[in-house]
Amino acid sequence: MKQVEYREEGSGPDTILLFHGGHMRATSDSGEAFFVENCYRVIIPSRPGYGKTPLTAGRSAADFADMMAEFIADLHFKTITVVGNSGGGPTALQFAQRHPELLNALIMQSAVGHDGWPGAKLHRLSHIGFNPITEKLTWAFIHAGFTFFPQTMLKFMLGSLSTKPPDEALHTIRDKQRTAMIQVFKQMRSGHGFLNDIHYRICNVESISVPTLILHSKNDGSVDLSHPQYLAEHIQGSTLFLSEAENHMFWYSDYYSEIRNEMKRFLDSLV
Template sequence: MTGRLELSDIAAPDRIEYRLSGTLDGPAVLVLHGGHMSAQVDLGEATFHKLGYTVITPSRPGYGRTPLTAGPTPAQFADTLAAFLTAQDPEPIVVVGISAGGRTALALAEQHPHLVSHLVLVSAVGYEPWPHRSTRIAALVAFNPWIQRLTWTAMHQLAQRRPQLVLRLLMRDLSKLDGRRVVDDMPPAQQQAMIELVQMLQSGRGFLNDLRPATGNPAKVRAPTLIVHSRHDATVPLHHPTTLANQIPHAQTLISEADSHLVWFSPHYSTIDDAITAFLTN
């Protein structure tokens, strides 16, 4: 993680925890993280740093120090973010939605089009039903606010003792490919980076909130849009990006060969990096 965690000046209960990184006087990118994450987590920010962007990474409601009251639904949090962004700088910015953060990114582009210059959706959840019923039931048990600390403490301890085992277990939910092969093919540096990511994961009250249905109208998105998704993603089915691509006017789509939902931990990420760079510079 680079940059210090801050709290926005917006009065409680809408206060947002966020982190700034990159060139702090450059144009802005807002990165909306996925489930079990917070402003502390850096996923793919180097792509934007090299282009001279200031990266703003907020903790979504229920994660980190951002309360659920800051926006219990993607539409409500989009309004809170709009107030925050307008107070910082009213110029349009790039908005990136990762995984469960995709719905908030969509809502921001739909409701406040004047604030969004470009929209990038990476492994993003759309408005289709998500997740599968069996996954939802398991999540309600393992990641409810009272149990999730025990769940993650056990996972963090296991990651210290048996990192390879933890990565293979994760890949059961993240990839359609054989988990052992995915991990074995991953360079040691990426394996270590993924273990470090695992050590930072917490669900707080945010993850169960992410599981609630959300509605929106992607056809209202006016910003140029790039949708990036792995065909091997076992967490967010491929019909999410394909449905969004059909609904968002003039959306571009990259269906990647990345090994899992976490596209950054794959030798194929360089292709994604190039695609995002071309999208933002052209």
């Protein structure tokens, strides 16, 4: 396999391949704890342009899905469950569409599900603030903000993560959850990956035939509800669960317990 940074957690008999979201990498917290706690082996690769994975590992979601399929096949896993988080959604969908023989199921979490992401405004701002040169300065500013004014900075970031007013969205997030979110933000970088992400294209999702669970927050301000609704309408037999979680990063919410229950029921039904 081409040079791909990845992390492996857990040692169960069944395997999860998790594609992380934007501005993250293999070492980022991507909600994998649930799967490890339920006796799954979890493999999290850094997607192209993030961490130590070069863009040459796959400039398109389809290319990287194909490369990861080769990796999975070489390890002789029987079947795997693919999880797509946020900006990792297009790669997860490509994997499901192109390599159904390797797949047991698909789980989409706060995931991009159609080509309407990002909008024109975010597309322009991304080229300004998250290109490979300016992203260093952008994230240095954000990291400094979280170091010196963590609660103020978290409220600021919630402005783009939630459809709720920032004060309201922040109010219901507990201190422990806030601390975890802040830690994730302090580790984020865009590298060459985010500008690559915004040019990804979604596959023909109607051809996806594996059991699919779609999880999304009703209050997601980053990836709007048209994405899970589109997937639910076009993937035959899929299950859609909409949560009351405060924002896009529903792993850090009291409502995550309901989401965990939905995933447990779904995974148990595959046995």
